[in-house]
Structure formats: structure tokens, C-alpha cells
Amino acid sequence: MKRLGKTGNRIEREKRKSFYIFIALWIIGFAVFQLIPILWGFKVSLTNQMAFSVKVKNVGFKNYQLALKDPAVYYAIYTTLLYAFLNTAIQVSLGLLLALLIDQKMKGQSFFRVMFYLPYVIPIVATGWILRVFFDKNVGTLNLLLLNLGMIKDGISWMGEHGMFTILTAGFWRVGWSMLIFIGGLSTIPRDLYDAASVDGAGYLRRFKVITLPFLSPFIAFQLVVSFIYGMQVFILPYILNPTAIRGAQVTLEAPPKETFFILSKGYDLIFNRGRLAYGFAVLWITFVIVLIFSLIYTYLVKKATYSEMEN
């Protein structure tokens, strides 16, 4: 490491000053909105605080021990991971498929691009409601359609029996973003590479393997990582798509069914619906650590896989 006195020439000092002036807002925002709250949450998680408790005392890691013994917490972690993996698979495979189908040669390419991107523009709360009405057992359009076509005899309880499937449908619907990234990736491939390969007699699959895939692999890696990280953070969708009777009184932030009761909702539920502040924060902290660890391992694996693929 160089000593500060040595690097401290005027230009370098000026540069450093500019850097910190321009990034200052982010630093303050990060500290105030992320670092301090999360550390404060950790502090609370070490106590026995409830929403209305008067006497608060430290209990050490007791809440963590409690949470790590709770099978519901494990189940929530399991469903969250499952959702993140399945959603990532949908985003990457369908996004790639659409990007390949709608290539530059296709007539009406820009029309299709805009149309497939459109559902991504629809806000997530609206997506939840639209799909809930679409999937409803008695009044839902999907069941009516299948009944009219004679494909089923009785309405299927999509949300009751296939909760995970309905949540994944939203991911399927919002694939436009992923498609756009892959279209961007495809546009980086020089056209004459394909022509040269065709002259050499390479078929479609061969061209895909030797040209398309290597060029796309950084984009695929990016999409694998980002979809997974965001998939782990799913929160509001299950609340709105939850399968309680569609005609009953509507309190949206009730707990969703077990199958889609993801880990973040679990922490939220503990704090706001049950008033178990300290325990809820412990669960949130465990979630934080798990999201971080899985995201890091996963990012590392994806990077390793794509780089070794490039070497071959």
C-alpha cells in the first residue's frame, strides 16, 4: 500500500474529493436507509421486545435459537428457494426463447417486442389482482374457458391446490425484461459470423452452440444472477394472489397459504400481525444472512460455470 503522503499530489487529491462529493448522497442514503436500520434490527432481535412491551431486557441469541428450531421457518426458506430457482429457470428459458424467435429478420419484430414487454410494465399489485380473477375457481376466466372448450368438467381450484404454479405464472407473464436483455445480447453478435459458419456447412444447432451461446453467456449469467436474487426477495405477490374466498372480507395482509408463505412475509407477519418484534427481527436477520449467502454462492457458481464454458 502506498502511503497517503506519496499519492497525495494535487490531481489525485482533487480526484478523490470529486469522487466523494458525487457519491456522498449514495453513502448517506446507504447508511441511513439500509445500514442503520438493519443494525438496529439486529439489536432489537437480541432482546425480548414485543410490540407493546414495557420492560425490555437482553436475552442474547435466544430468539435465533428459537427460530432455528421452528419447522415453519425452515419450510418458508425451502419454498422461497424453490420459487427463486423455478422463477429463474422461467425467466432465462422463456426470455431466451422469445429473444431467439423475435430476431432481426422477423417482420413485425418491434411490434412483438413491445407487446411481450408490455405485461412487465403492469404494476405488481395489478398483476396479482388480474391473475387472481383469472385463476379463480368459480368466476375465473381460465376455468370458464376450459369448461367451454370441454377440457375440464369441474372448475379447478388453481390457487388452492397449485399456489406455487399461480405465483410462477406471474413470473412467466413478466418475462419481457429478460427477453429485452437477451435481444440486446443477440445484437452484439456480428452477422457475418453466421454467414461464414453457414458457408462452412454448419447447421442451426451447431451455429447456436458455437456462436450464439458463447456470445450470450455473459447475458445469461447476468440474468441467472439477477433473477435469482430478486426471486429470493418475493414479497407482495402471494398476499394478493392468496386463495382465500374471493368474495369474503378482504384484509390483504393476512398470511397466505403455507405453500407460498415466503420467508420475508413470515418476518413481516410476525412483526405486524403478531407483534413479536424481537422474534420477527431475528427471523428477518436469518433471512438476510440466508439471502446473502445463497446469492453469493450462486453468483460464484454461475461465474465459474460461464467462464469455464468460454474456455472450452
Next chain:
Amino acid sequence: MSYKTNRIIIQTVKYIVVIFILIMFFLPILSMLSVSLKTEGEIFKQSPNLFPEKLHFQNYINAFTRINYLRYVYNSLLVALMYTVACTLSSGMAGYALARFHIRENGIFFTIILSSIMIPIVITLIPFYLLVKNMGLTDKHVLWLLYGLGGAPFMIYLYRQFFLTIPASFEESARIDGAGRFRIFFGIMLPLVNSGTVITAIFAFQFTWQNYIMPALFLSSLKTTLAVKLNGAYVDIQQNILLGELMAGIFYYIAIPVIVFFIFQRQIMRGMLAGGIKG
């Protein structure tokens, strides 16, 4: 089979697949429109029809009057604009710092910013809410302005990519002329990445427009945004949801970001495809 007929067959199959997927994509939207045009009796009758018997536009009027819809449009627009302006400014500045000033810590900051997308917003927001509740800052729209000033990792990244495409010589001559750093940034650099600003602003707008947890925690019933209000707004006296009106209300709610998207559609597509995102 000749090469040409072969190609025609492939093209036809391609179109069929694409159009099939497109129809699947639009089924939920058709379902929304169909339900919004039915009467409540039609929706819940014994074996409902797929399409409304007669177009029933009353739901679109009721959706507007049952709640003071314009008030919530105003609330939503207000917080969305506050967040968008603040977040775009802050992200632009941070992205500029990362792209232009290569000091030793630059890489560390870049890594931290990118890694911060791994922190779920719920985990920071709940403690933050409980903290500011004690300071009496809840129920204020201005919170979005403050929150936006922290910037957003994805937008900082986008801005960095855009600033990297601009040669350093552009600002060096200005610096020699003695222009200050803010003059250079706002006067020269920011106008050069206009397409980046458009994209960032639209993403920030969409993010706030659809964000649920922040208004749910921070704003009371009269000050909240559409994302929260819509969920319990359309009910009859017995607290049953009025699906037709709800779908009509959702239609208006969707319309605004969709219109924004269509206005800036070219810029979004061009900017995203021009390599704004790189692996």
C-alpha cells in the same frame, strides 16, 4: 424440398409459436376487461359466461366515484415524481463518480453498490419504519424525496455504463477553462447521457408506482397511493369485493404506466438494446 420452401415453413412455424404465446400473454388482460364490463350479478351467477351479455360501463364510473380516485392518483403521482427526481439525480451523480474518478476505493464502492441489491427492501424498511415512527415522520409524502436521494443500485449501474461511453476529452477542455465540477456535471455531462436519464427516470417512476410496502407502512388511508388503496376500496356494505369495479379501477391504475411506456417506448427499447446492460 427446396431451400426456399423450407425457409417458408420455418417462418410460418415461428409466427404460429410467437402468436400463440402472445395470445396466452393477453388472456389475463382480456379476462380483466371482460370482468370489468359485466354486472356484479353476471360475474357471480351459477355458470358465468365468458363474455359480458351487454357492455356495462357503469363499473368504470363507479370505480371513479366510490373512492375519490383522483386524490389517490394525485398521491401516487406526487410520491412517484418526488422519488423519480431525487433518485435520478442521486444515481446520476454516483454513476458519474464511478465512471470518471478512478481512485483506489472506486472498485470497492462499485462492488458494495452492486451487492446491495442482495439486501431485501423489506428487511431494511421495517426497522426504518419503526425508527421514524418515533420521530413523527410518517404520513409525509416528502419521505419519498429523502428516500430517493439514496439512489438505487441498478440505476447507478446504468448511469455508470452510459457515462463510460463518453470520452474524457469532453470535460477536460471545460476543466481547463476553469469550470467547476458541478458546472461540468450538470452543464456538459448530464445532457450527454439524456437517453440514460430517460430510462432511469422511467424505471424509478415504475418502481414507485407499483411499490406496495412503503405506502402501506408509511402513509395513512387518505394519503396512501393507489397500489395500497385499490386492495380494500371496492367493497359493498357486507365487505364483499365488487370484482367488476375493482377491475375497472385496476384498468385506470395500469393505464398510467402503460401510457408512459408507449410515449417513451422508442427511447426505452433503443437505450436498453444499445448495450446499457452488459453482463
